[in-house]
Amino acid sequence: MSLMNGNIIDGKAVAEQIRKEIAAQVVAMKEKYKRVPGLAVVIVGERGDSQTYVRMKQKACEEVGIASFGSSLPASASQEEVLATVRRFNNNPDVHGILVQLPLPPHVDEAAVLGAISLNKDVDGFHPFNIGRLAMKGREPLFAPCTPLGCIALLDRCGIDIKGKRAVVVGRSNIVGMPVAMLLNKRDATVTICHASTKDMEAVVRDADIVVAACGRSKMVKGSWLKPGAAVIDVGTNPTPDATKKSGFKLVGDVDFDEAKSVAGAITPVPGGVGPMTITMLLQNTVESGRRFFEGIALEDAKPVKRGPSAEGVTPIIMGMFVAGIIIKEGVTLLRRIITRSSSSSSQ
């Protein structure tokens, strides 16, 4: 199946291809470990869009053979109830990924809830530990956020090079703008982040070989802002009134698609671009998490500092550095004494 129609990236086709690969991996895992990966989705409140997304996620799990667990709490649920639900899934050995659907009702502390998710099950990649590692050279998060991963996967699968390219990200949200910029940076693009205070944004965007639009403003990026041939990834999903639709609205991206499609070398539509990839990357993260648990790399009830493969062996390294620090400090003091003694004796 073709992944592009002309210069238009078919996100659904790319997502379908990856989901087939994921389904095959789940079959192989079932064979090898006699277990399948499990994803728990926690939803608080009755927002229509959230319910739709959660249903889509659960259906996608079924299609690839991932076990799905759900917990639906009323909008009136207390913070403690939400935390208790998260902890229950943290302790459930059949659950390898936990997703708390955002946004949460205003009386629930989002940071506290996301921070309570076991690092080993943070398939959304929203835990500050995972975001922090994403920002660091030579380190890898246990999981990267799904929408940013989806943007990178679209570029890769469509044969668009990232290394050495100029990438401009419009927007700096915790869930898309900032992490996608850090992923592009890890892939050796030269990355610029634009935001509300950026001066002459058009000129900055016009310099880009890769544009990721994630500002949440309908059609903000115009065709005239683009360098001819640029790859354009549109993350925006702005509901816009449309009487011809049954729901009464349609989704519009952050890029003016009609203008941009005649300038861009490759461009994602909305819907049918990044959206289907977000859920696909969630499935991918969940399968990877399940594999870590089945292979014993992830520890079910470990404390944060011990969690995950990259954190293992950190304690002896820190102890070693501590001891080395003392030795160096003592050595320097000793050398200083010798030097002062010899220089003071020679000057006298």
Ligand SMILES: Nc1nc(=O)c2c([nH]1)NC[C@@H]1CN(c3ccc(C(=O)N[C@@H](CCC(=O)O)C(=O)O)cc3)C=[N+]21
């Ligand atoms: N903890 C958390 N993790 C998330 O990943 C998360 C979240 N909360 N809250 C809400 C946003 C939104 N989101 C989308 C997922 C799929 C589509 C998607 O598949 N869209 C399709 C169809 C859209 C339609 O037509 O309704 C498309 O763009 O083609 C869109 C948006 C995940 N989110």
